[in-house]
Amino acid sequence: MPLDFLKRRGNQDDEATPVTPPASASTVIPEEIVAQEYQLKLYFAGKSSEGVRMKAGPNAMNELPSMLAGLAKSEIEVVEPLPIEYSEATPTIVRPSEAMQWLNAHHVHSPITRHALVVLESIDAIDLAFDTFACSMLDGETDTSGYPEYNAVVGGIASHWDEATGDMICRAVVGWGGRGVRGDTDRIGAKLLAGLLTNILASQYALGITAIERPVPAAGRGGLVCAHCGFASAHERAFYCPKCGMRLLRG
């Protein structure tokens, strides 16, 4: 009896792993194909305030980080305008040349700043061809790698030199986003934007609210090298050096 039992078990194992060949694949096209669906929705959003005209000069530029006082939830980093060798830098990984430039330009920054640049450059809220950007975490949490969660708000103060007058123009910029969206993030972002604008207006260099005219690059005019600081601008229509704000000499 024990032998019969063992034999029977063996037969059962054979049934569990049949050696019959698999049915040959059908070449008949079904009327309705069965599709496995894949999807990723990325959501980036941000806000930018009106501009504030500042008394020109390098002192105003040094003030940028202090305009995040009371609102910054992490170290404040200042991202300077990109020089000519990074003029194609874009955070788009499928374009390797642009992506390499972007990484070479920004790998030194913190995960928070890099996240902010990806969000704000993707939605065109800042342009590092002419903007200087003082940036920090403003609300929310980071993940275990130090990168802001999708509902965290990042941002700070962006400044550029007005092409008509050479004055420094500051504006508040906030952004958030990633794999998800939450209803109250927009309201938190608006509140932070107002706080940042209040800080800009409280600066001793602030002259008042002004319309922002973004410097638009004109094709065919090469970037100029600043005679004052040696910066080679990636921006083609800059009358004023994006880095030090001095008048560029054309020659």
Ligand SMILES: [Zn+2]
């Ligand atoms: Zn310069």
